[in-house]
Amino acid sequence: MGRYDQNAKVYTKWLKGGRGQGRLENYKPWLQVYNVPSSGRSSRPWSAKIGRVVHCMSDLELSTFLLLEWSEAVVDIREQFPLDLTTTLQIAKTLGFRHPAVRGENIVMTTDFLVSMSSSTHPLLALQVKPSGELDKLRVREKLAIEEQYWKDLNVPFQIVTEHSHDQIKVENIKWFASCFSKLTSLEVLEQLADWWSPIMEQKGSMRLIQLCTDIDVQLNQEPGTSLGQIRLLCSKKVAQFDLSIPFFDILAGDIGFRKISGTKG
Template sequence: MGKKQYWNSEAKNARWIKEGRGQGAGSAYKPWLTVRDVPSEGRSHRVFGHLTQRTHHLLSDLELATFLLLQWRSTVTDIREQFPLERALTQELCTRLGVEHPNQRGVDQYMSSDFVVDSKEKDRPRFVLQVKAKKHLEVARVVEKLEVERSYWKEKEIPFYLVTEGQIPPTVFENINLLYNYADDSIDQTELSVPFELFRQQLPQHESLRLIDLCIHLDTAYSQEPGESLYQIKRLLALRYFHFDITTPFTKLRCSNLSAENTSVLQEGWCVPG
């Protein structure tokens, strides 16, 4: 997860519960933690999900990579990130396992799982993923908390899996590093409306063409500076105006690989507080 230390008072816990954090499903779900609540080691991301039609809060590149892979899994029907665990049960499990419950300033903290995923798979209609960089698994306290979390979901009879960077295809990280420096959601959306409409019209007309070659064609056709169209499509992809299979290298994407998102829904997603 790449999360640094944070803590909640009981008053803040009560306020968050009243706000509906960690509750709901689909577009109505509110994560327990947002990118504003927890400083991350590296980049955090607010990413609109075409599957759930809401903005997701992801606290590291590794979480983002996992999320993007989940979105392209045909059997997945819902993704809930930063999902809080019932504190009474985690307290009981810590006692049973003989480990200290996460506590800050005398307040037992709510633990959370990175992803609770609903799917159409008959043998596991729901499963849970916890995302950890391999280096964190060398820390004894991290392993203790993972055991609490694993035991929690075992009690719920829901499959629990640990995800590390070793399970993520290198191409996914390459695409993330290439695109997500362009993911500035403070951009005035009217600024992107013209390039979005242009690409939305041009992509179906050049389905067999590589995306990069289309960009070169558009620069010439509209007398733009070389690289302008490539810059614009990277911004559009990073902000989810178009979505694509994240396991396909960007340089090999063809126009037929991109699908346009509903822009009115996207704009609503960007207005979500937090």
């Protein structure tokens, strides 16, 4: 079998391995980055929210994941979620569309993200991520119609996400400190850092953050990037906060605010 083959034998193996099953850190995506020929850059970012790596098949999926990871309304993320094959076959027949297949064999369709929300009225949200240019293709629209009907029958809201759905400045800001998501830092250390930085930010409020951090590294004879790394860490834990509609390289020291934290882990 080629590394991208999908057939009954492969599916039996995946099911035995727990793919498409579980929640939070125990969930295993149906498709993983090495199972799909990606037209973009695939990635496996860490999610502090769910405690595992997440399989993103493109930059657009990565951007979508980062916004979901950052949202406090999101409590669980299940990417590459499998749809019941018998059900999608019936929907395709009803709609008069050809079911997705590879080498003549019908394949399991997937939704890019099945998101569990804190909302009691809409606890689930299904997201399919597509570049806007793909939506002009008839075959793409047919597949989306099958997927949309699948979730409609389950009373789950379904949305198509394109590059126009995102605030790109916000995405880039989250990317700036996303590498710190996986860092386990005690709240005691975070509080100490926040207490040290807070009066400095207030005193140097009109100074650009990047310049301020560079100057402090020189004054304290630290490795270049040390101070900025501390700010990125504090931002990733939401201890330090700023308006994410402002590019991080433009923010002033006074744009940074600090919040009180509690608990035992960061």
